[in-house]
Amino acid sequence: MSQKCRARSDIIYLGGDDMKQKANVNTELCVACGSCVKVCPRSAISVPDGVFAVVDSALCVGCGKCAKECPASIIEIGGDIK
Numbered sequence: 001m002s003q004k005c006r007a008r009s010d011i012i013y014l015g016g017d018d019m020k021q022k023a024n025v026n027t028e029l030c031v032a033c034g035s036c037v038k039v040c041p042r043s044a045i046s047v048p049d050g051v052f053a054v055v056d057s058a059l060c061v062g063c064g065k066c067a068k069e070c071p072a073s074i075i076e077i078g079g080d081i082k
């Protein structure tokens with residue numbers, strides 16, 4: 001089941017059920033710089049309306065490139081869903 005949440009304090013998921021090996025963005029701390037978007041080989045992460053980054057879990061392969069690039073260090077690969 002896909003889930004979409006617009007609450008800024010929540011992690012955002014678009015599509016897919018298993019986020020254990022996907023990128024998780026702490027949207028509360030995201031500064032919408034877009035650095036993650038530029039390095040994603042799958043175009044799986046975006047910053048809609050310039051507000052905060054969201055991950056399309058159907059496209060994300062968990063490569064971690066976005067996490068390494070994020071200046072705020074607020075992307076995790078896998079881990080617990082808040």
Ligand code: SF4
Nearest residue numbers: 040060061063064066
């Ligand atoms: S983990 Fe890789 S595929 Fe997933 S959003 Fe980040 S850069 Fe894109």
Ligand code: SF4
Nearest residue numbers: 030031033034036070
């Ligand atoms: S690189 Fe980090 S701070 Fe910048 S848009 Fe992506 S998640 Fe947000």
